[in-house]
Amino acid sequence: xxxxxxxxxxxxxxxxxxxxxxxxxxxxxxxxxxxxxxxxxxxxxxxxxxxxxxxxxxxxxxxxxxxxxxxxxxxxxxxxxxxxxxxxxxxxxxxxxxxxxxxxxxxxxxxxxxxxxxxxxxxxxxxxxxxxxxxxxxxxxxxxxxxxxxxxxxxxxxxxxxxxxxxxxxxxxxxxxxxxxxxxxxxxxxxxxxxxxxxxxxxxxxxxxxxxxxxxxxxxxxxxxxxxxxxxxxxxxxxxxxxxxxxxxxxxxxxxxxxxxxxxxxxxxxxxxxxxxxxxxxxxxxxxxxxxxxxxxxxxxxxxxxxxxxxxxxxxxxxxxxxxxxxxxxxxxxxxxxxxxxxxxxxxxxxxxxxxxxxxxxxxxxxxxxxxxxxxxxxxxxxxxxxxxxxxxxxxxxxxxxxxxxxxxxxxxxxxxxxxxxxxxxxxxxxxxxxxxxxxxxxxxxxxxxxxxxxxxxxxxxxxxxxxxxxxxx
Numbered sequence: 001x002x003x004x005x006x007x008x009x010x011x012x013x014x015x016x017x018x019x020x021x022x023x024x025x026x027x028x029x030x031x032x033x034x035x036x037x038x039x040x041x042x043x044x045x046x047x048x049x050x051x052x053x054x055x056x057x058x059x060x061x062x063x064x065x066x067x068x069x070x071x072x073x074x075x076x077x078x079x080x081x082x083x084x085x086x087x088x089x090x091x092x093x094x095x096x097x098x099x100x101x102x103x104x105x106x107x108x109x110x111x112x113x114x115x116x117x118x119x120x121x122x123x124x125x126x127x128x129x130x131x132x133x134x135x136x137x138x139x140x141x142x143x144x145x146x147x148x149x150x151x152x153x154x155x156x157x158x159x160x161x162x163x164x165x166x167x168x169x170x171x172x173x174x175x176x177x178x179x180x181x182x183x184x185x186x187x188x189x190x191x192x193x194x195x196x197x198x199x200x201x202x203x204x205x206x207x208x209x210x211x212x213x214x215x216x217x218x219x220x221x222x223x224x225x226x227x228x229x230x231x232x233x234x235x236x237x238x239x240x241x242x243x244x245x246x247x248x249x250x251x252x253x254x255x256x257x258x259x260x261x262x263x264x265x266x267x268x269x270x271x272x273x274x275x276x277x278x279x280x281x282x283x284x285x286x287x288x289x290x291x292x293x294x295x296x297x298x299x300x301x302x303x304x305x306x307x308x309x310x311x312x313x314x315x316x317x318x319x320x321x322x323x324x325x326x327x328x329x330x331x332x333x334x335x336x337x338x339x340x341x342x343x344x345x346x347x348x349x350x351x352x353x354x355x356x357x358x359x360x361x362x363x364x365x366x367x368x369x370x371x372x373x374x375x376x377x378x379x380x381x382x383x384x385x386x387x388x389x390x391x392x393x394x395x396x397x398x399x400x401x402x403x404x405x406x407x408x409x410x411x412x413x414x415x416x417x418x419x420x421x422x423x424x425x426x427x428x429x430x431x432x433x434x435x436x437x438x439x440x441x442x443x444x445x446x447x448x449x450x451x452x453x454x455x456x457x458x459x460x461x462x463x464x465x466x467x468x469x470x471x472x473x474x
Contacts, residue, residue: 010134010432017133027123027140031116034144038112042154047104053297054089054159057081059098061090067250071296071303077254079263080312083247084204085161107158114163115153119143121170122422128177129381129388131422135429139422148363152411162414165208165399168201169415172212173395176219180388185223191216191232192239199239203247206261207399208415209240214394222387255313266316268406270294270323272341277407278333284351287407294319344408345400346371352410367417374420377427395419 053070060069070078096103157163202209220228251259280286296303306315327334381389
């Protein structure tokens with residue numbers, strides 16, 4: 001009786017939310033409440049900028065017009081970071097002052113805008129995939145009112161690129177799913193504009209751009225065939241080379257050689273792979289000890305070592321060579337470390353959370369539950385032979401790949417956080433629909449549960465695909 005009543009309430013709510021105007025009206029209230037919650041947190045902890053290399057570079061650009069001083073005042077030109085975020089943050093600092101409350105509040109608003117763009121774009125993407133309105137609304141509610149990463153969203157992402165990368169991936173996913181569902185196949189101009197957007201994103205986040213290239217590549221292959229994939233890849237390579245060339249020339253001018261991306265690889269590589277990282281009893285201590293040895297930001301002797309090596313490029317090359325040599329001598333240990341990095345990137349163990357970020361045990365449990373349910377949701381979509389979920393798989397897996405070669409941090413996972421929650425809600429929606437159909441059909445026909453499950457998945461997939469063709473896009 002109670003279960004039937006609850007099912008009727010959910011069905012009624014779902015029917016109400018099929019009206020897109022009502023859906024977005026209620027979603028807007030959720031987003032307003034989420035913003036109030038986040039700004040209440042921000043004013044409680046204060047508007048002081050979070051010390052980091054990103055803050056230092058943005059401040060140098062604001063005051064002197066140089067991308068410099070990543071390791072501290074006077075440490076010279078840097079390519080440790082991609083140029084996009086320091087330029088964006090530095091412009092805000094030029095207008096409002098470096099580290100002033102007005103500037104930090106403006107940056108917090110920009111970060112929150114990117115967070116909400118990613119939520120709305122994912123809602124559009126999963127609407128295309130046929131996800132029930134009530135499930136999409138539930139995912140939005142969780143992301144707005146249960147901000148597991150509020151510290152990142154309102155503090156770190158004022159200078160770092162995580163929220164922007166999440167928004168870029170989500171918008172690309174929504175647009176490609178829309179083009180996939182259109183009656184006409186995407187034009188060459190459509191694919192070129194998508195590739196251009198991904199190339200621009202690479203100036204802010206290489207990991208985010210990699211995810212977008214994977215999504216666009218699957219669209220080109222599905223709708224344009226192998227010729228479309230090859231042509232899109234060639235255009236993408238040309239665009240990213242053209243957009244990166246001024247950055248490479250700048251680096252040649254200050255370092256004596258072209259650097260097309262960043263100088264951070266060798267340093268991050270060495271932090272992730274070393275003897276003490278094989279089976280650490282205290283991963284947090286091992287990480288900070290290693291950072292203390294290698295990071296010029298944390299350790300003046302490391303800064304001196306960087307300068308003695310000949311600068312950032314030489315320092316990166318030195319540690320790349322040393323780490324590659326260590327991996328060559330310990331291949332099985334390196335594989336063990338890489339496997340643990342994959343686990344840490346998605347499951348984010350307790351040691352990565354700071355005690356001042358709230359009840360850590362609850363946050364870890366929730367995040368890990370969403371991860372498991374999210375991957376199960378992706379597997380279910382693929383098991384139903386809905387190959388549009390390959391777009392989702394690209395968005396979920398590709399941005400993480402590059403981080404396996406370094407020690408994962410909490411902000412590296414953020415671009416896939418909302419995606420996992422939508423996938424988890426998608427799975428729960430499927431399971432609820434299956435359970436409802438099973439009860440009804442069992443009473444009527446007496447069919448076996450396994451047969452009902454298989455038939456339900458097949459029928460549900462066909463219905464979701466048809467509804468996805470008709471749904472509105474981003």
